[in-house]
Amino acid sequence: MGLYDDLLNLTSTTTTIFHGTFTDFMSIQVLPTYNRVCGDGIPIMRYTEPIMKAFTNETKFWSDRLSQYDDSVLLFYALEPFEPDFLAHGEPSAYPPDRSLAVFPSAVSVGWTSASADVFMADAVRLSAASLVEAAIQDGQDLKNAAPYVNYALFGTPVERMYGKHLERLRGIRKKDDPEDVMGLAGGWKF
Numbered sequence: 680m681g682l683y684d685d686l687l688n689l690t691s692t693t694t695t696i697f698h699g700t701f702t703d704f705m706s707i708q709v710l711p712t713y714n715r716v717c718g719d720g721i722p723i724m725r726y727t728e729p730i731m732k733a734f735t736n737e738t739k740f741w742s743d744r745l746s747q748y749d750d751s752v753l754l755f756y757a758l759e760p761f762e763p764d765f766l767a768h769g770e771p772s773a774y775p776p777d778r779s780l781a782v783f784p785s786a787v788s789v790g791w792t793s794a795s796a797d798v799f800m801a802d803a804v805r806l807s808a809a810s811l812v813e814a815a816i817q818d819g820q821d822l823k824n825a826a827p828y829v830n831y832a833l834f835g836t837p838v839e840r841m842y843g844k845h846l847e848r849l850r851g852i853r854k855k856d857d858p859e860d861v862m863g864l865a866g867g868w869k870f
Contacts, residue, residue: 682728685735713753713790717801717834719808720827722782724820726760733814734758737787737807745789745803748796757786775826776843784828787811804833829868838868846870 723730734756745752766778775782787807789800808827815822829841839846849870853862863869 682731685732686738689735689738713751713792715792715794715797715800716788716790717804718786718788718831719804719833719836720829720831721756721785721787721808721811722822722825722827723758723785723811723815724780724782724822724825725818726758726783727818729818730811730815733811737811741803741807745791745800748799749791749793751792752796752800753788753790755788757788759783759785773842773845773849774829776841776845777824777826780821780825782822782825784831785811786828786831801833808833832868838870841868 738754738756742754745754761783763781766775766781771778787804789804791800812822812825824843826841826843827836832841842849853860853870857863
């Protein structure tokens with residue numbers, strides 16, 4: 680049995696698994712547009728068999744529950760297995776706060792249409808991400824201080840958790856380069 684068989688054998692209403700060009704893939708429109716979405720980052724150091732099973736279990740667990748709140752719900756998990764030394768390249772940056780702890784920026788995302796499901800969906804995303812981080816810790820991965828990828832982090836995630844020791848430097852840059860706090864009017868993380 681292959682490592683990804685459980686994931687590839689999940690029941691799905693659509694599939695985009697095929698062999699083709701990137702242009703072919705981008706031309707496929709299989710997903711409806713959702714006006715309500717949220718997601719969260721899941722820092723993972725290694726995609727081991729127990730971690731892959733944990734992702735599969737989360738998919739099965741939440742797909743049944745989420746559809747009770749919105750029958751058009753979309754749930755997906757993104758696993759991004761980079762080369763282990765991917766943080767050794769490039770210049771120092773604000774993310775991650777500890778470049779010696781290379782974690783892959785995995786994610787859980789949900790799309791839905793019913794406003795009455797907003798709180799439940801956000802809570803489900805938060806719980807699923809926490810469950811997967813705990814599964815990785817149980818698998819021996821040192822994730823107690825791992826920062827979620829900032830582009831995937833769920834609203835309400837403390838900026839201290841994402842940027843750590845770099846936060847004060849980022850605040851200094853904001854104060855120097857944007858003294859009127861114009862960027863504070865936009866969305867995103869506030870320094």
